[in-house]
Amino acid sequence: MLFYTAKEINIAMYLQIMYYEMMPILLGKEFLLRNQVIYDTQGHVDDYDHELEPRVSIEYVIGTRWFHTMQEGRLKLYTHDGRLYRELAAVDFTLRTGALPVNRTLEGITQGTFRQPCAAVDGVVDPDVGERILGRLQRASDVLASDIMKGRDAGLPPYNEYRHICDLPRIKKFKDLLEWMEPEQVEGMAMMYESPEDIELYPALLAERALPGAALGPTLACLMASQLLRWRRADRFWYENTVHPGAFTEEQLLEIRKATLSRIICDHGEEVHEIQPNAFLLAGHGNEMTECVNIPSPNLNAWTDSSCSRKQYIQQKTFFTPDHVDSYFDW
Incomplete structure (x- = not known):
């Protein structure tokens, strides 16, 4: 009973943080509300559709490779009071978790998870991440070329087909891309592809301008929201x-609904005594650093089950009669 209840609570908290705390930053809260991915309510949302097949689209999987552009190549280590004291190459720790307990590395990285900004969302991948993602285990790599190849291996249709699916206007001439991408990105597309119909999905996702109040472009936001x-x-x-x-x-x-990443870091992070209320955003105006005791925490008393009393358990599992159980507890 304890295991299954804890499992359900943990799954729910994870989804609450993902849908209501992280995704509004990436896709925009208004966009998510408009598409009914999230709801502006504290109560239940009964939108289950028994005819909908529970599957994961390959476009979503390929699209998440976009996050390489947000990945910082350097890990900044901080003290518990916010002083930067060390930097490490992130790729050197890809498969070397045994190094985390050494020289207080784990404590410093934990502080960095909510103090260090991510890389700029500009379609550019950090050289370390892009060229040696597995660190010392390989001489060189090309993450972006590998990500593009994954789309080809999966047989993804061209970028224009997904614009059509997402109710966005098709690109007929390269200059049409200027509404959605920066001029240097459009110039690169014109150099690499013979016509707009040849543009592949993944490079276009990297090149698109972000939606207002979001980090993702319109096509990727559409695919992820779906x-x-x-x-x-x-x-x-x-x-x-x-x-x-x-x-x-x-x-x-x-x-x-009280679950937040900040509360989880406070509860489980090494030497975390203060944090900003929204750990996905840097501390600042409206998101000031505060002591962990000020971060709301779910109250598990809401799951108290009076039917799971020790007295009833003993009665069910032994030969005791109800009178014997009462005498046992009195004793």
């Missing part, structure tokens, strides 16, 4: 649903 929507609507056991017998009560759901 997958996020499918995940929630195809899942009968989605944590916001009431259509299955194990659904959370309204009181329990309210506690789930």
Whole structure:
């Protein structure tokens, strides 16, 4: 009982953080609300669709390679009071987790997870990440070429086909791209492809300008929102649903909605005593650093089950009668 309850709570907290804390920064909160990926409510959301197939699109998988552009090549290590004291090449630790306990590396990286900014969202991948992703285990690599090749191996249609699926105007001439990309990106597309119909999906996703209030361009935002929507609507056991017998009560759901990445880092991070309320954004105006005791925490008392009493357990598992059990506890 404890295991399954804890499992459901942890899955729900993960999804709450992913959908309501991280994705609004990447795709824009208004975009997600408009497409019903998230809802502006504290209560339940019953949008389960039994006819929707619970699958993951290959376009979503390829599209997530876009995050290489946000990956910083250097790991900055900080003290618990925010002083930078060391930098490491991130790729040197890709498969060397044994080095984390040495020289307080784990403590410093933990502080860096909420103090260090990500790389600029500009379609450019850090040289370390792009050229030696596995660090000392390889002489060289080309992450972007590998990501493009993954799209070809999967047989993805051209970029224009996805614009059509996402109700965006098709690109008929290279100059049409200027509305969606910077001039130098358009020039690169014209050099590499014979016509707009030949442009591949992944390079175009890297080149698109971000939507207002978001980090992703319109096509990638469309593809990701489609997958996020499918995940929630195809899942009968989605944590916001009431259509299955194990659904959370309204009181329990309210506690789930208190879950944040900041609270998790406070609870489990090495020597973390203060943090900003939204760990996905740098500390600043409206997101000032505060002590961990000020970060809301879900109250697990909402899951108290009076039927799981020790007295009843003893009665069920032994030969004791109810009177014997009462005498046992009195003793």
